[in-house]
Amino acid sequence: MTTVFVSGANGYIAQHVIVQLIAKGYDVIGSIRSEEKGEKLKKNLNSSKFTYVIIPDIIKEDAFDEVLKANPQITAFLHTASPVVFDVDDFEQDVIIPALxxxxxxxxxIKKFAPQITRFVYTSSFAxxxxxxxxxxTxxxxDTWNKIARDGGVEPMLAYRVSKTFAEKSVWDFYEKEKPNFTFNVVNPTMVFGPQAFDSEVKxxxxxxxxxxxxxxxxxxxxEVPEFRGGFIDVxxxxxxxxxxxxxxxxxLRLLCVEERFSNQSCLDLIHKNFSLDLPKGSPGTGSDFSQMPILDNSKTKALIGPFIGLEQSVIDTVKQVLDNQK
Structure with a gap:
C-alpha cells in the first residue's frame, strides 16, 4: 500500500484527510511543528499506520530533504501546510513568503531526493x-484565477489571497518548467465548516x-448579528x-469545492431551527439573498466528487460537537 506524506498534519483539514487515508489502508507520515502536537495527533489517531516527523520551519530550503531521503517508501505527497493567520505585523514575511x-x-x-513520488496534491483555496x-x-x-498583484497584500485578507494565489501558481510553474516525475492536482476550498476530526480539538x-x-x-x-457571507464546503x-x-x-485538475452560499444570518437561522439556544434572532429569513455575488459554477468538480454535505447538516454537526464539549 502507498505511503503518503502529509505536510501540516495537525491542521483542521489535514486531520480529516489523514483519518480518511488510514481508513482506506494507507500508511501516513505527517509533518508537525512540535513534538507536543505530534504526540497529541498520534494519540488521537491511535493507529500504527501513522507516524510523524518534526519540521519546525517549512520555509527553510532543506526542510523536507532528510525525511524524504530517509523514507523512500513515500510515493505520494499532500501539501496542506500554509499559514492562515491575520494578526501579524508583516504580511509579506509572515503570510506570503511562508506559503510561497x-x-x-x-x-x-521531491524532485531532488524522492523521484519515486508520482503524485502531488496541493491544498490551495478559493482565494x-x-x-x-x-x-x-461573473x-x-x-478555470477562474484571482488577478491580484504580487504586492497587493496590504491588509490581512488580501495578504492571504496573495499567498494562496502565488503559491498555487508556483505549483503550475514548477511543473511546467522543471518537468518533475510527479503529476499533480489542486484542491480549492471555499470557507470550510464541519466538526473537528477529534473532540479534543474543540477549544x-x-x-x-x-x-x-x-x-x-x-x-x-x-x-447585533455581524454581516458575513461566502461560499461553504464541509471539511x-x-x-x-x-x-x-x-x-x-x-x-x-483544479477541484473547486463549494456546496452553497452562506451568511451569518442563514447559519443563525439553521441553529435556531435545530437547537434551543439563547442567541440573537437577527432578521430571520433575510440571509439567503446572494444575487449581488458572483455566480459559482463548479459543476465539473461536483461531477467528479459530489454530492456534498449540505450547509444545514454541516452546521448541525459543528454546533453539536461544540455544545457536547462544553459540558
Missing part, C-alpha cells in the same frame, strides 16, 4: 480563484473558517476531494 517558499521547497526536495473585480455577472469556475477559538460558526454561538441575545468533503485528487488518473 514552503510550497517551492517541497517540490524542489486563488475569486477576485475583487468579480461582479454579480461566472466563477474551476475556545477554532481555526479561521470553523470559528465563523463558533463566533455565532458566542453571541449574546442582545448582540469531510474536502478530505474526500484530497483522496480523489490523490487516487484519480486525471491530472492537472
Amino acid at each position: 517558499k514552503g510550497t517551492v521547497n517541497v517540490m524542489n526536495s 486563488a480563484i475569486t477576485s475583487s473585480e468579480h461582479t454579480k455577472d 461566472v466563477i469556475t474551476e 475556545g477559538t477554532l481555526n479561521f473558517s470553523a470559528e465563523i460558526i463558533n463566533k455565532i454561538l458566542k453571541l449574546k441575545p442582545e448582540d 469531510r468533503d474536502i478530505a474526500k476531494a484530497h483522496l480523489f485528487a490523490l487516487e484519480t488518473e486525471k491530472t492537472s
